[in-house]
Amino acid sequence: MGDNKEVSNNDIDQDITVVSEFIPKTHSFQSFVDHYGADETHLTRTDYIKHYFQKHCGSFSFLYCLNAILERIPLIRCLKDYKIRQNLYGDIMAGIIVAIMHIPQGMAYGVLTTLPPVHGLYVSFYPVVVYMIFGTCPHLSIGTFAVISLMVAQAIEGILSSPMHVISNGNETFSNESIPSLIDEKIRISTTLALLVGLIQILLFFLRLGFLSVYLTEPFISGFTSGSAVHVLTSQLPLMFGVKSPRGIKGPFKIPKFYIKLVHIVLRRINWVSSAIGLTSIVLLYFAKYLNERFKAKIRIVLPLELVLIIIGTVLSHFTHLHEDFGISIVGEIKRGLPPPALPTFDNVNQLILPAITIAAVSFSISISMAKMFSRKHGYKVSSNQELLAYGMANVLSSFFQCYPNAGSLSRSVVQEGSGGKTLLIGGFSSIVLASVIVALTPLFRSLPMTCLAAIIIVNLKGLIFQIKDLIFYFRISLLECILWTVTFVSVVLFDVDIGLYVGICTSFVINTVRTQKPRFVTLGQVDTTGIYKNVVYFPLAHQYDRIKILRFDESLYACNSVFFKRKFYELIGIQNIQSPIIPYGNSKNTHARESPYKCVILDCSPFNYIDTVGVKLLVDIFHDLNKRGIVFFLSECRFEVRQKFDAMKFYEKIDFHKIYVTTHDAVEAARNSLNHELSNSSAVFVPVTHS
Numbered sequence: 001m002g003d004n005k006e007v008s009n010n011d012i013d014q015d016i017t018v019v020s021e022f023i024p025k026t027h028s029f030q031s032f033v034d035h036y037g038a039d040e041t042h043l044t045r046t047d048y049i050k051h052y053f054q055k056h057c058g059s060f061s062f063l064y065c066l067n068a069i070l071e072r073i074p075l076i077r078c079l080k081d082y083k084i085r086q087n088l089y090g091d092i093m094a095g096i097i098v099a100i101m102h103i104p105q106g107m108a109y110g111v112l113t114t115l116p117p118v119h120g121l122y123v124s125f126y127p128v129v130v131y132m133i134f135g136t137c138p139h140l141s142i143g144t145f146a147v148i149s150l151m152v153a154q155a156i157e158g159i160l161s162s163p164m165h166v167i168s169n170g171n172e173t174f175s176n177e178s179i180p181s182l183i184d185e186k187i188r189i190s191t192t193l194a195l196l197v198g199l200i201q202i203l204l205f206f207l208r209l210g211f212l213s214v215y216l217t218e219p220f221i222s223g224f225t226s227g228s229a230v231h232v233l234t235s236q237l238p239l240m241f242g243v244k245s246p247r248g249i250k251g252p253f254k255i256p257k258f259y260i261k262l263v264h265i266v267l268r269r270i271n272w273v274s275s276a277i278g279l280t281s282i283v284l285l286y287f288a289k290y291l292n293e294r295f296k297a298k299i300r301i302v303l304p305l306e307l308v309l310i311i312i313g314t315v316l317s318h319f320t321h322l323h324e325d326f327g328i329s330i331v332g333e334i335k336r337g338l339p340p341p342a343l344p345t346f347d348n349v350n351q352l353i354l355p356a357i358t359i360a361a362v363s364f365s366i367s368i369s370m371a372k373m374f375s376r377k378h379g380y381k382v383s384s385n386q387e388l389l390a391y392g393m394a395n396v397l398s399s400f401f402q403c404y405p406n407a408g409s410l411s412r413s414v415v416q417e418g419s420g421g422k423t424l425l426i427g428g429f430s431s432i433v434l435a436s437v438i439v440a441l442t443p444l445f446r447s448l449p450m451t452c453l454a455a456i457i458i459v460n461l462k463g464l465i466f467q468i469k470d471l472i473f474y475f476r477i478s479l480l481e482c483i484l485w486t487v488t489f490v491s492v493v494l495f496d497v498d499i500g501l502y503v504g505i506c507t508s509f510v511i512n513t514v515r516t517q518k519p520r521f522v523t524l525g526q527v528d529t530t531g532i533y534k535n536v537v538y539f540p541l542a543h544q545y546d547r548i549k550i551l552r553f554d555e556s557l558y559a560c561n562s563v564f565f566k567r568k569f570y571e572l573i574g575i576q577n578i579q580s581p582i583i584p585y586g587n588s589k590n591t592h593a594r595e596s597p598y599k600c601v602i603l604d605c606s607p608f609n610y611i612d613t614v615g616v617k618l619l620v621d622i623f624h625d626l627n628k629r630g631i632v633f634f635l636s637e638c639r640f641e642v643r644q645k646f647d648a649m650k651f652y653e654k655i656d657f658h659k660i661y662v663t664t665h666d667a668v669e670a671a672r673n674s675l676n677h678e679l680s681n682s683s684a685v686f687v688p689v690t691h692s
Helices: 002-015 029-036 045-057 062-071 074-080 084-112 118-134 146-160 180-206 210-215 218-241 254-269 272-294 305-320 322-326 349-378 384-401 410-418 426-445 450-460 462-477 479-494 497-517 559-572 586-590 613-628 640-648 664-682
Strands: 521-526 533-535 548-553 600-604 632-636
Touching: 062 074, 074 118, 084 118, 084 146, 084 218, 084 305, 084 410, 084 426, 084 450, 118 384, 118 426, 146 180, 146 218, 146 349, 146 497, 180 210, 180 349, 180 384, 210 384, 210 497, 218 254, 218 272, 218 349, 218 450, 218 462, 218 479, 218 497, 254 479, 272 305, 272 322, 272 450, 305 322, 305 426, 305 450, 349 384, 349 410, 349 497, 450 462, 462 479, 479 497, 497 559, 521 559, 521 664, 533 664, 548 559, 548 664, 559 613, 600 664, 613 632, 613 640, 632 664
Parallel strands: 548 600, 600 632
Antiparallel strands: 521 533, 521 548
């Protein structure tokens, strides 16, 4: 019996060969800190505040403050470093080309808000000038955007309690003499909305909350803009068919109800001439844009197809008397010149604050995502907080000039980038062209058919509507992202844009919470004789020790996932406290609490970016519970932030500090040494370990 026991111990010693004499002292975390670390100064809150102000405010001087102010005006640095020979020609050409795009899109999206089309031109002019001064992305084209225009229309409708397109639909012209009081009220509402949106964005800038844009994820933005595009498309169909828009449609399932009523109206009152003009315009624009895209590398310039369509449509309508003879809805009289500055009213602030928050969030998320895309492509820096200031100032200042909220446009931004422009001065040259059109040429567009503007909007929605194919992409990549896209899109389409926004944000929050609540909890094994430890599921050849369990929790440990952590932790180490049923059945008679086959458990804490008080208390409870069971609990690779929390909660007074190690390999070596020492003490025959 003694021989067998000696052989058994020898076999185990072959597996566990490390003795405490071979473990360097510095492998313990305390020894490592004593040898390599520095004394940490623990500052009180008051001392920390004093230290912060001494660091950041101690160097204040007149030049320091002046530079801090000038850094908030990027145009100054642009002018200081401007290279005329390299940049001037490209900036001028890009400014002219984008200005030509602004004219038809500004008028079309101005109509989409239920305002006179000239207000879309104002939004294409004033915000561009302000963004040129405060913005950081030279390729971003600020101005009118379909989704924002639709949201402005809905905000106006919510206050006036009238159909969204009461002015722009039917056989009425867009004449300012028809219902001037209603138009003036809509202008007041839209300018107040722009002011509120700008103030919200400036407030976010002062609070340095530009990082919040990361929570508006790509699947959410894709689903939201695709659903909004369906609303925009739907709103333009009555203009295409030359009929009045169905009225009195509110509540859930507004889009299906709208189409049911629209079909009945179209079957009875369709204007075939208007439909023919609209359909022809869509086909020509789509085909011309396809050719433009196909041969842009050869012609190196974007043809102003939308402007050509507006000119042709205006000329044909004027000389063929489409409005008088065929009842085609036309733009009507447009005010010439730039509006004088006027202070927005504050009559409807309580009703507009919620739409303003929504529009501020959507416009910022859409614009900053495009700005960062161009910055990555061209290698320049875009500051989220500075962009918040630029968008806020663009909205606030332009609200004094009869403008509604603005945002970046992907189609114009792509053209602005591809036209050779390189600096912020693109906006200046674009504004010169826009100002010339607003001051001198707007009366020429009086006879423009509304169906041509509807065709321009519909064709420009192609990119947003085609985002529906993203559903397949997200389905292949991630089920959770597919769910987020689907829920956001369906909510926007079946309910409304603002409701869809809130539902999408809540869904995104829930999905992110689920991801952090139930992350991966994996078992690690040693790769050969190295100090590398990998997931045994993906690396099946990684070696696991018989009585040592190495675990890694791939997320920070905090209150939301603490319950999952505890349940999964005990499950992985083989402890299952199963309560026997009241009435025994089958194999349930043998049900009992199983004890763990492991004597040492190591938790790799490297994924812990932070740990809260609940997480610290949980680790203490687990340490004491495992200690009662005769299991030694080790921690390894704890970050500085985690150790700070340990210090604050007197963690080391409640557990053995020497059970914390610098690396997982050090913890494994210590665990093997502990087992070897235990086996040596319990052996009937002591087997000495020779040193090589």
